[in-house]
Amino acid sequence: MKDYTFYTLVDFIQDDDFRDWVRGESRQEVFWLSFLDRFPDKRDDFLQAERFIRAASVRTDDIGEAEVRKETQQFMNQAMAYRPYRQKKNTPVFQRPRPLWSSLVLAASMLVLVGIGWYFSQDRKPVNYITTSHPATQPLVETYNNTTQPLRVPLDDGSVVWLSPKSRLRYANVFARTTRVVYLSGEATFSVQRRQQPFLVYSGRMITKVLGTRFVVRAFEQDRKMTVQVLSGKVSVYKAESAQIPANKEVKGLVLTPNQAAIFEKSDGNLTKTIVHNPALVTSRQQSPTFKYEETPISQILREIELSYGLPLQFDEQAFSHVKITADLSDASLPQKLDILCKAASSTYEITDGQIIVSRR
Structure with a gap:
C-alpha cells in the first residue's frame, strides 16, 4: 500500500496508476476521484500533476517549440524551488541538495525531456475542428477522448468537464481575466464554478454562456442538430452570428433553467426551446411531495x-x-x-x- 502522506508533485507524475487515471484508463476511478477528500493538503500538487500529464498526453494547437520549452522551464523552476526541508541561514549558496531530493529532481527532468522528445516526434497533422466564428486569442490545449468512458478534464478556474467518448475540447491552460472560453466538438457535461467572468462554450454556430452551473452540450459534426440541456442554474444560448454585431448590445437568444433544453437546427439555423427527455426533480427529497x-x-x-x-x-x-x-x-x-x-x-x-x-x- 502506497503512503500518500508525503507524496509530492513528482511522485504523482511518476505514479503509473495516477497517469492512467488522468488519461481515462485506470480501474481505480473511485479512489482517485475521492483522493482529495482524504488528502486535502495534496490538492495543489495533485491538480498541477494532473494538468501536466494531460498537457503532455494530448496534441496542442498553435503551440510551437519555443512555447513548449517555456512551459517546461517553468515546471522545472517550480520543481527546483520546492525543497522538502528548510535551508539554514548560514548554508553556503552552492551547497548540494540532499541526495533524495536530487533523485526526485533528476527524475522529473528525465520525465520532462522524454515528454519533449515524444511531443516533437509525433505526426503533427492538422485537426479538423467544428467551424467557429470566434478565433482563439491565446494558445490552446486540446483533449480528445478516445476511450469508451467519459473523461474528466479539470480547468484552470476549478470547473470540471466530463468529456464524452469521441469528443474534443480545446481550452486555455490559464483563462483570460475577462472571459472563460472553451471550444467543444462532440458532447460534454460541464460543472462550472461560479465566477464574475462569464464561461462561454463555442460549438460551431451555437454559443452557450453561463456564470456557474451544470449543463450538457451535444454538438457532434455529423449530427443535424446541436442541443444544450440544463441540469442546474441558468444558461443563455444564442447563435454565433448574433454575437458578431457590434451594435447588438442585447443578443437575442434563449434563457434556459433546469430541465429545459435548446435545439439548434444546422440546416436553417433555427434555435428553439423545449424540455429535456426525462426531467428530474429539482427539489430535495425532503421538500418534494410524496405524489x-x-x-x-x-x-x-x-x-x-x-x-x-x-x-x-x-x-x-x-x-x-x-x-x-x-x-x-x-x-x-x-x-x-x-x-x-x-x-x-x-x-x-x-x-x-x-x-x-x-x-x-
Missing part, C-alpha cells in the same frame, strides 16, 4: 409538479379544480404523471417554448 393522492384536485397536483420539476406549467386553474383523483404517482416519470392526469381529466398537454401547456378537450 400520493386521495381525492385531490388535479389543479393542486399540477402546481406541485410545476414546483417539483421547476418547469412552467400553464393550465386553467378553475377548469381543473373540480376534477379530483386518487392515485400513486411516486414512481412515475414526469411524462407518465402528465399522461395519467390528462386521461383522468379528459385533457391533453403539449410542450411549447420550454413550458408545458395542459388543455381540456
